[in-house]
Amino acid sequence: MASNKADLLQGTLDLLILKSLQNEPMHGFGIAVRIGQMSKDMLTVEQGSLYPALYRLEEQGWIKAEWGVSENNRKAKFYTLTPTGRKQLTTEEQSWAKLSTAINLVLGNA
Amino acid sequence: MASNKADLLQGTLDLLILKSLQNEPMHGFGIAVRIGQMSKDMLTVEQGSLYPALYRLEEQGWIKAEWGVSENNRKAKFYTLTPTGRKQLTTEEQSWAKLSTAINLVLGNA
DNA sequence: GCCTCTCTCCTAGACAATCTAGACATAACC
DNA sequence: GGTTATGTCTAGATTGTCTAGGAGAGAGGC
Numbered sequence: 001m002a003s004n005k006a007d008l009l010q011g012t013l014d015l016l017i018l019k020s021l022q023n024e025p026m027h028g029f030g031i032a033v034r035i036g037q038m039s040k041d042m043l044t045v046e047q048g049s050l051y052p053a054l055y056r057l058e059e060q061g062w063i064k065a066e067w068g069v070s071e072n073n074r075k076a077k078f079y080t081l082t083p084t085g086r087k088q089l090t091t092e093e094q095s096w097a098k099l100s101t102a103i104n105l106v107l108g109n110a
Numbered sequence: 111m112a113s114n115k116a117d118l119l120q121g122t123l124d125l126l127i128l129k130s131l132q133n134e135p136m137h138g139f140g141i142a143v144r145i146g147q148m149s150k151d152m153l154t155v156e157q158g159s160l161y162p163a164l165y166r167l168e169e170q171g172w173i174k175a176e177w178g179v180s181e182n183n184r185k186a187k188f189y190t191l192t193p194t195g196r197k198q199l200t201t202e203e204q205s206w207a208k209l210s211t212a213i214n215l216v217l218g219n220a
Numbered sequence: 221g222c223c224t225c226t227c228t229c230c231t232a233g234a235c236a237a238t239c240t241a242g243a244c245a246t247a248a249c250c
Numbered sequence: 251g252g253t254t255a256t257g258t259c260t261a262g263a264t265t266g267t268c269t270a271g272g273a274g275a276g277a278g279g280c
Contacts, residue, residue, distance in 0.1 A: 010236095010237075010238090027228075027229090028228075028229070029227070029228050029229080030228095047228090047229080047230085048230095048231085051229070051230060051231085052230095052231090070227075070228075072226085072227060072228090074226090074227055074228060075228080075229090076227085076228060076229080077228085077229070
């Protein structure tokens with residue numbers, strides 16, 4: 001019911017994934033770890049959320065997958081941001097900014 | 111599919127409703143209008159989202175309903191924040207702050 | 221060589237919140 | 251008396267996330 005853990009807000013996962021890929025291709029597992037680190041462990045991406053999300057993004061044409069080898073010498077699927085994905089990232093960043101602004105307006109944290 | 115409109119993020123509606131009731135009791139319709147106004151029309155609360163949410167909150171004991179008469183002389187259900195609801199509001203405000211901070215960390219809008 | 225740990229990917233099914241798209245009732249206005 | 255604005259309500263679909271698993275393969279200890 002009420003969650004003590006920092007569950008993600010629905011809709012933000014795509015944004016976070018796209019953002020993780022902004023500078024360099026990464027494999028799925030790495031994306032999850034990266035998001036955890038960047039948020040100082042306030043956000044946790046479950047694998048059951050991550051992989052479906054990655055497929056979703058790939059289907060949309062926002063990211064592209066390629067098999068490769070990880071830093072630890074394991075085979076891993078590396079995802080790259082496509083040009084369309086880059087546009088989408090911008091869009092989602094703006095829409096996040098707008099939404100959080102709007103909510104803060106209501107909360108009075110102007 | 112992708113939405114141009116400013117859909118709500120799941121989980122934020124409860125917070126917004128509780129916040130609307132912080133200062134005075136309101137009826138459902140009024141809450142929706144209020145949220146729209148306070149957010150400068152960036153947020154829109156659909157009725158199909160609103161009423162289920164109100165029931166949810168009432169079941170949790172966070173708000174209390176009472177039939178009354180609106181400013182326009184219609185019968186309307188007025189909702190009041192309970193003491194538990196007030197606590198919940200604080201909790202949710204904090205958790206929103208934490209979450210948006212976390213996301214902004216990832217986005218680099220530190 | 222064998223065992224275990226860790227890394228990495230994947231999936232089915234449940235769950236919960238929101239949206240779509242309606243219906244209904246009544247006050248106010250023309 | 252018809253129309254508009256106000257106000258509540260519901261069924262059903264949709265969607266995104268979580269739970270709770272499984273599986274393969276390299277690394278490292280023995």
